[in-house]
Amino acid sequence: MSEQELALKVLKDGRGIEVRCYEPNDFEALVSMYANLSEETLRWAMPPYHREKIASWVADLPNSIMLVAVSENKIVGHLMVTTMDSPRVRYTGELHVYLHQDFQNVGLGAIMVREGLSLAKKRGMHRVGLFVVADNERAIRLYEKLGFEREGLRPETDITDDGRYHDLVVMGILLWSLERHPVEKTRRTNRRWGT
Numbered sequence: 462m463s464e465q466e467l468a469l470k471v472l473k474d475g476r477g478i479e480v481r482c483y484e485p486n487d488f489e490a491l492v493s494m495y496a497n498l499s500e501e502t503l504r505w506a507m508p509p510y511h512r513e514k515i516a517s518w519v520a521d522l523p524n525s526i527m528l529v530a531v532s533e534n535k536i537v538g539h540l541m542v543t544t545m546d547s548p549r550v551r552y553t554g555e556l557h558v559y560l561h562q563d564f565q566n567v568g569l570g571a572i573m574v575r576e577g578l579s580l581a582k583k584r585g586m587h588r589v590g591l592f593v594v595a596d597n598e599r600a601i602r603l604y605e606k607l608g609f610e611r612e613g614l615r616p617e618t619d620i621t622d623d624g625r626y627h628d629l630v631v632m633g634i635l636l637w638s639l640e641r642h643p644v645e646k647t648r649r650t651n652r653r654w655g656t
C-alpha cells in the first residue's frame with residue numbers, strides 16, 4: 462500500500478474492511494473510537510485517550526505513520542508509528558495499535574501491523590519497536606507472528622486497572638528482516654547482544 466492507496470481486506474469472519482492513511486477529516490471519528498473502547502480493550506493500555514492526547518498524536522503527521530481501519534464509515538482500528546526528532550534516531554519508530562472490541566481477534570491487527578511495517582520500510586526506516594504488558598498474550602502472539610523479537614523485560618513498570626504492577630516486554634523488528642521473513646518470525650543470526 463502506498464501513502465495514497467487503500468487496502469481493502471477481508472477479515473477472518475468475512476467482513477470487509479478498508480485500511481488507509483489517516484486524513485485530517487478522520488479526527489472526530491478517531492476520538493469517537495477511543496471514547497468507545499471497552500474496559501477489557503483498555504485493560505493493558507495507558508488511558509486516558511482523550512481528545513487532547515489524540516490531537517497531540519495527529520499534530521506531527523509528517524513524522525509519523527498513522528493508519529486507520531474503516532468499517533461502515535466508522536474508525537474501528539488505529540495504528541501509528543511515531544519517530545523522534547533527533548537525527549541520531551530518525552530511522553527508528555515506536556508502534557502503537559488499538560482496535561475497537563468488535564473487530565478484535567479476526568485478523569485486523571495483523572493486517573494493520575503488516576501495512577504499518579511496509580510503509581515504515583518504504584519510508585526508509587530501519588527499526589520499529591514497542592512496549593507491551595507481559596500479560597497481553599494476544600498482542601505478543603501477533604507481534605511475534607509478524608517478526609518482532611522479544612528484546613528485554615522491564616519488571617513491574619505499569620500499574621494497570623487491577624492496581625498491581627505488571628512487567629513490560631520490550632519488542633522490536635529490524636525492517637530489513639521483512640524481505641527474508643515476511644510473515645513468520647525467524648531468529649536473527651547477527652545479534653550483538655544476548656543469546
Ligand SMILES: CC(C)(COP(=O)(O)OP(=O)(O)OC[C@H]1O[C@@H](n2cnc3c(N)ncnc32)[C@H](O)[C@@H]1OP(=O)(O)O)[C@@H](O)C(=O)NCCC(=O)NCCS
Nearest residue numbers: 502558559560565566567568569570571593598599600602
Ligand atoms: C492486540 C490487538 C492489536 C491484536 O489484534 P487482533 O486483530 O485482535 O489480532 P489478530 O486476530 O490479528 O491475531 C491475534 C493472534 O493471537 C491469537 N490469540 C488470541 N487470543 C490469544 C491469547 N489470549 N493468547 C495467545 N494468543 C491469542 C490469535 O489466535 C491470533 O493468532 P493466529 O492468527 O495465529 O490464529 C487487538 O486485539 C487490540 O487492539 N487489543 C486491545 C488493545 C491492545 O492490547 N493493543 C496492543 C497494545 S501493545
